Amino acid sequence: MAMVKVDLEVGNDGVAIITMCNPPVNALAIPIIKGLQEKFHEAARRNDVRAIVLTGKAGKFSGGFDINVMQKVHQTGDITFVPDVSVDLVVNAIEDSKKPVVAAVQGLALGGGLELAMGCHARIAAPRTQLGLPELTLGIIPGFGGTQRLPRLLGLSKAVDMMVTSKPILSEEGKKLGLIDAIVSPEELLKVSRLWAIDIGERRRPWLRSLHRTDKLGSLSEASEVLKIARQQVKKNTPHLPQHLACIDVIEHGIVHGGYSGVLREQEVFKQLVLEDTAKGLIHVFFAQRSTSKVPNVTDIGLKPRNLKKVAVIGGGLMGSGIATALILSNIHVVLKEVNSEYLTRGMKMIEANVRGLLTKGKLTKDKADGALSLLKGVLDYSEFKYVDMVIEAVIEKISLKQAIFSDLEKICPSHCILATNTSTIDLNIIGEKTRSQDRIVGAHFFSPAHIMPLLEIVRTEKTSAQVILDLMTVGKLIKKIPVVVGNCTGFAVNRTFFPYTQGAQLLVNLGVDMFRIDRLISSFGLPMGPFQLQDVAGYGVNLAVRKEFAGAFPDRTFNSPLLELLVKSGRNGKNNGKGYYIYEKGSRPKPDLSVLPIIEESRRICNIMPNGKPISVTDQEIVEMILFPVVNEACRVLEEGIVVRASDLDIASVLGMSFPSYRGGIVFWADLVGANHIYTSLRKWSELYGNFFKPSRYLEERAMRGIPLSAPASSAPSSKARL
Numbered sequence: 001m002a003m004v005k006v007d008l009e010v011g012n013d014g015v016a017i018i019t020m021c022n023p024p025v026n027a028l029a030i031p032i033i034k035g036l037q038e039k040f041h042e043a044a045r046r047n048d049v050r051a052i053v054l055t056g057k058a059g060k061f062s063g064g065f066d067i068n069v070m071q072k073v074h075q076t077g078d079i080t081f082v083p084d085v086s087v088d089l090v091v092n093a094i095e096d097s098k099k100p101v102v103a104a105v106q107g108l109a110l111g112g113g114l115e116l117a118m119g120c121h122a123r124i125a126a127p128r129t130q131l132g133l134p135e136l137t138l139g140i141i142p143g144f145g146g147t148q149r150l151p152r153l154l155g156l157s158k159a160v161d162m163m164v165t166s167k168p169i170l171s172e173e174g175k176k177l178g179l180i181d182a183i184v185s186p187e188e189l190l191k192v193s194r195l196w197a198i199d200i201g202e203r204r205r206p207w208l209r210s211l212h213r214t215d216k217l218g219s220l221s222e223a224s225e226v227l228k229i230a231r232q233q234v235k236k237n238t239p240h241l242p243q244h245l246a247c248i249d250v251i252e253h254g255i256v257h258g259g260y261s262g263v264l265r266e267q268e269v270f271k272q273l274v275l276e277d278t279a280k281g282l283i284h285v286f287f288a289q290r291s292t293s294k295v296p297n298v299t300d301i302g303l304k305p306r307n308l309k310k311v312a313v314i315g316g317g318l319m320g321s322g323i324a325t326a327l328i329l330s331n332i333h334v335v336l337k338e339v340n341s342e343y344l345t346r347g348m349k350m351i352e353a354n355v356r357g358l359l360t361k362g363k364l365t366k367d368k369a370d371g372a373l374s375l376l377k378g379v380l381d382y383s384e385f386k387y388v389d390m391v392i393e394a395v396i397e398k399i400s401l402k403q404a405i406f407s408d409l410e411k412i413c414p415s416h417c418i419l420a421t422n423t424s425t426i427d428l429n430i431i432g433e434k435t436r437s438q439d440r441i442v443g444a445h446f447f448s449p450a451h452i453m454p455l456l457e458i459v460r461t462e463k464t465s466a467q468v469i470l471d472l473m474t475v476g477k478l479i480k481k482i483p484v485v486v487g488n489c490t491g492f493a494v495n496r497t498f499f500p501y502t503q504g505a506q507l508l509v510n511l512g513v514d515m516f517r518i519d520r521l522i523s524s525f526g527l528p529m530g531p532f533q534l535q536d537v538a539g540y541g542v543n544l545a546v547r548k549e550f551a552g553a554f555p556d557r558t559f560n561s562p563l564l565e566l567l568v569k570s571g572r573n574g575k576n577n578g579k580g581y582y583i584y585e586k587g588s589r590p591k592p593d594l595s596v597l598p599i600i601e602e603s604r605r606i607c608n609i610m611p612n613g614k615p616i617s618v619t620d621q622e623i624v625e626m627i628l629f630p631v632v633n634e635a636c637r638v639l640e641e642g643i644v645v646r647a648s649d650l651d652i653a654s655v656l657g658m659s660f661p662s663y664r665g666g667i668v669f670w671a672d673l674v675g676a677n678h679i680y681t682s683l684r685k686w687s688e689l690y691g692n693f694f695k696p697s698r699y700l701e702e703r704a705m706r707g708i709p710l711s712a713p714a715s716s717a718p719s720s721k722a723r724l
């Protein structure tokens, strides 16, 4: 913490260099903000200072306001932790300073960092510096004047676009658009910035205060047209999120009432939004995602990741080809093995189609696509396996087949080679049973489509070595996944936690609830689709197979609905044969298929669980809770068994693997906002009415009784067993 400071140094030219220092990204922590106040006052006071340059230490300007401060507000409910930067510092000390201030920007200027720079009278940047206002991704709006100054520097429509999408631009584009005044090499950055500041002081260059500019704003009617379109878009794209509309309103306020009034309004709205659940959820996710890369006894014991240059993938089906695609796109050589040339050709074609698909969507250049495909080699035998650093097995879920493959691999691959399996259900200890290589056997559980979905569950057994886990985490990051290290159990973290999701939906339908209503409610809760549409997408065959696994592992809480079998019997298999709960037509949204209703009636008859033969009557909120509380209940067991390192890992896994809404912070975070007690009491009531499926777990009961958050580590709940 000793490194957190602001320096001031005055040169012979009379220019004061003010440097922010708070590694790694010079976040604007409270001591930095205080330091800036002091140093700007000092520079204003001192007679030997005639101009000022603001910059950041170690090649980075600033990553913005310290997000920890907002988390502290969430933990305490005390908004006064947020300091008044917008007026006191940016307007009074910087923009209205009697001495010219130039920002020397390098590496990145994001959020509050860019806002400080925009308060300066000019901005000089190094090449390829990232400039952006990503605040909306945290559930807030810019709070140091960004909503006012960015439109005045860039023009309204580009500024709105940058804030609403949260996407940064590079300094080169910034220069074209007017956000940056000059681009110079990092070596010359300070020198040019000092000269520029002196030139402004001597009126050889304009002394511009961004907040007072109007030249790029256009007429009032043009502005209101731009804002109208922006509002329509955010209402369509992000209907659940308050910060987007709030941001547009604040921008508009400044256009109508002037920049300074806009700054005041911005600050007020910023503080309101910080306190909303959306900001709580998104800020939690920001830190939770970064925590996943800290794994006790793996990343903290001084191990260095090894460089994995060549990877073999066994099986060119949907998963195997997706995994191979992800690897070659990140410059890793891949050997794809199949059992015969027909399957191999099919797999190679799928990989090519994946890459071409990204090319057509403009996500890749032609060179990059060709380069990636040149790293791929298809083979029918193991001869290349002598030279690979890792194998990922992605064949069908058959124990004997996998066991045979791992025995072969042990003999053929070099002894350092990591032996990974993409199984989603089979116990890793069983897969490795016939080998003596258990220390290098690990699960690499990708989610389909593997080249797009961001989550990678890394499954370890008690025997998997720390080095192997670290290496796989490193490859995972290299191929742009978020690796989450989890323990070995049926379904691992994500599929296990969410197995009651589909089953709960089945149970409700058999209790007489309308399935399309369930899907609608779950979508408006924020998941991309409801449980029935999800079953359609996955295919009923997969649903039935998975259910069998869970029925075997957790028979006490499995609900066996006859519905899926009835659907299959009547020739339905979901989206892939065009016959599911919904009708799928190209170019239009799925429509409920009413011809499925008689099959549901039949299922209800066979199941016969409706009290007195009548459909139960439940509110919308109860439906959402009856679907999601059993998921929370299973999450509790996952926590108790130590399947995840920490509760927030399960939050990230639920967001990335199940698309649980990130603005709700993930499954456990959301559950704690709802409150363990309410969840427990509800489940207990339903278990009395409708059976064991709802029976609260011991962990949930204990935490509800003691008033301890579900996310609190085991040590704060003395009687529950702490296991890693």
Ligand SMILES: C[C@H](O)CC(=O)SCCNC(=O)CCNC(=O)[C@H](O)C(C)(C)COP(=O)(O)OP(=O)(O)OC[C@H]1O[C@@H](n2cnc3c(N)ncnc32)[C@H](O)[C@@H]1OP(=O)(O)O
Residues within 6 Å of the ligand: 024, 025, 027, 028, 063, 064, 065, 066, 067, 068, 108, 110, 111, 112, 113, 115, 134, 135, 138, 141, 142, 143, 144, 146, 287, 290, 291
């Ligand atoms: C009032 C204002 O308008 C409000 C604001 O400014 S809100 C903040 C706006 N800024 C942002 O949203 C940027 C957030 N940061 C990022 O996107 C990325 O960290 C980055 C692009 C700056 C760097 O990415 P990368 O190099 O991959 O490093 P990354 O692992 O993310 O971050 C490094 C460390 O800095 C921390 N960090 C980064 N930005 C931070 C911030 N603004 N506040 C606090 N900590 C921050 C991270 O938590 C991480 O800490 P850890 O090592 O303890 O896990």
